[in-house]
């Protein structure tokens with residue numbers, strides 16, 4: 001009988017907290033629903049104490065989940081654990097994930113705690129979490145740099161207090177595969193009470209070894225992997241979910257009798273959704289989900305593949321749900337065709353959203369003949385990012401050219417329905433429009449990056465603008481917006497970034 005490697009997805013917690021990725025409530029819910037379709041076992045939906053907005057998002061996900069375990073992160077502090085539990089309460093299956101650092105470096109300089117105090121704290125807080133929730137996971141933060149003997153003791157006290165999953169994080173991405181595998185093996189051998197418990201790993205990709213380390217851990221008895229879609233996360237990111245799943249699946253000879261519950265056919269869709277909502281573009285050469293991952297372009301390769309696919313391909317594009325036959329919609333496509341395509345792209349829309357999207361789709365189809373998948377994604381993304389936004393772009397008019405001094409007038413609508421109109425000049429139409437936005441919102445930011453791409457081919461294509469801005473206190477946020485008019489797309493992306501700043505204020509962050 002094969003054993004299951006549990007997939008613990010932390011895209012919405014570790015992935016979402018990395019600079020620039022921040023998602024709003026609606027976006028998180030959309031991703032969570034797709035993760036459930038993908039078949040992950042546990043969704044770490046967020047860090048509820050971080051801000052009221054984080055709490056609300058976790059609560060909404062817990063309410064919407066049908067079969068997946070919903071997990072909330074909490075430091076080893078009563079208030080965190082209490083808040084995490086309140087947030088996940090509506091879920092059918094729930095888990096509290098609490099953590100405390102065990103490396104001397106962290107104990108001495110961050111927590112200012114002795115080893116004995118740390119052991120007592122772990123026991124006390126895991127017990128407290130167990131009073132609320134049957135399923136408790138404990139992580140010794142910075143485990144890979146902790147003294148192994150002390151680490152075993154820390155795990156032992158978590159087990160005694162009732163933790164059922166012991167997660168070993170390589171917080172700073174320092175481990176190498178053989179060493180990390182040995183480390184897990186020794187934990188299994190030397191921790192009292194570990195039999196019957198689930199050992200989990202959480203690796204970071206600072207040395208590009210997160211997936212390799214996680215798989216080495218699996219070979220040594222780990223049965224849960226914490227990972228994110230597209231490998232997004234702090235710094236160089238986390239273990240990439242799609243790479244783990246496909247490695248275990250493709251190399252059955254190595255990972256004998258092991259499998260995951262993930263439906264591989266949903267991988268591509270999930271990757272696209274996460275990439276478009278976070279604004280983190282997947283590099284073309286990224287394993288499994290990069291646009292070149294299944295492109296065998298050189299002549300020799302093509303010949304080989306035509307003769308027999310296995311000569312160069314170890315996986316099939318269809319395995320991850322990558323459908324080569326793209327359907328192009330147009331002016332005469334009906335509601336049903338649109339809905340079917342949206343589902344294909346991973347967007348599950350409510351009746352209200354469908355109506356709105358369909359209206360926008362028709363407007364766009366009047367402007368351009370062929371509507372590609374990328375157009376549909378852009379359409380829906382504008383919709384989702386505006387759904388919970390404080391400010392929405394209601395109107396943009398510009399004058400520019402070689403003779404006239406650029407000027408812009410912008411109308412923004414606030415969430416209470418009130419409209420604000422301002423005019424401004426600038427060095428160009430975008431500068432003028434941004435300065436008008438600044439006059440209305442009054443948030444001081446520096447524009448770090450501005451990038452414009454055509455959503456699809458053709459001169460009538462929509463433009464997507466991605467901006468990165470920095471606040472006065474050094475936090476960075478990204479924004480995205482699209483439209484067939486490049487100035488409108490520019491203003492949308494800028495307002496999108498400013499909305500994230502307004503929503504992301506006073507948010508606490510943890511590194512695990």
Ligand SMILES: [Zn+2]
Nearest residue numbers: 014234511512
């Ligand atoms: Zn992490």
